[in-house]
Amino acid sequence: MPTVMKISPQGQIRIPKKVMNDLKIIPGDYVEVDVESGHVVLRPRKLIDPSQGWYWTEDWQKNETEAEREIEAGRCSPEFQTAEEGVKWLDE
Incomplete structure (x- = not known):
C-alpha cells in the first residue's frame, strides 16, 4: 500500500x-x-564494492581487532621462508 509523504520546505x-x-x-x-x-x-547503494562487503561485517571486524591485539602483543609466528618451515613450526 503506498505511503503519502510531505515534502519539507528544504x-x-x-x-x-x-x-x-x-x-x-x-x-x-x-x-x-x-x-x-x-x-x-x-x-x-553501498559505497563499498559488494564483493568486499564481507570485510566490513561485524564478525570480521571483531576478528580483525583481535588479530591486531595479538600482533601488538607479539603473539604471532615468526616469518617462514617456505611452507614446509611453517608446517614444521605448527607441528612443534
Missing part, C-alpha cells in the same frame, strides 16, 4: 520505517534517486 522527505526495513537500509546509508517514466525511484 525539499526533504522522511522515509517511513517500513520502507527502510523493506529496502534493508538504516540511517546514514546512501540511496540513488532517479526519475523513470515520471516516477521517483530510490535504490539502496
Whole structure:
C-alpha cells in the first residue's frame, strides 16, 4: 500500500520505517534517486564494492581487532621462508 509523504520546505522527505526495513537500509546509508517514466525511484547503494562487503561485517571486524591485539602483543609466528618451515613450526 503506498505511503503519502510531505515534502519539507528544504525539499526533504522522511522515509517511513517500513520502507527502510523493506529496502534493508538504516540511517546514514546512501540511496540513488532517479526519475523513470515520471516516477521517483530510490535504490539502496553501498559505497563499498559488494564483493568486499564481507570485510566490513561485524564478525570480521571483531576478528580483525583481535588479530591486531595479538600482533601488538607479539603473539604471532615468526616469518617462514617456505611452507614446509611453517608446517614444521605448527607441528612443534
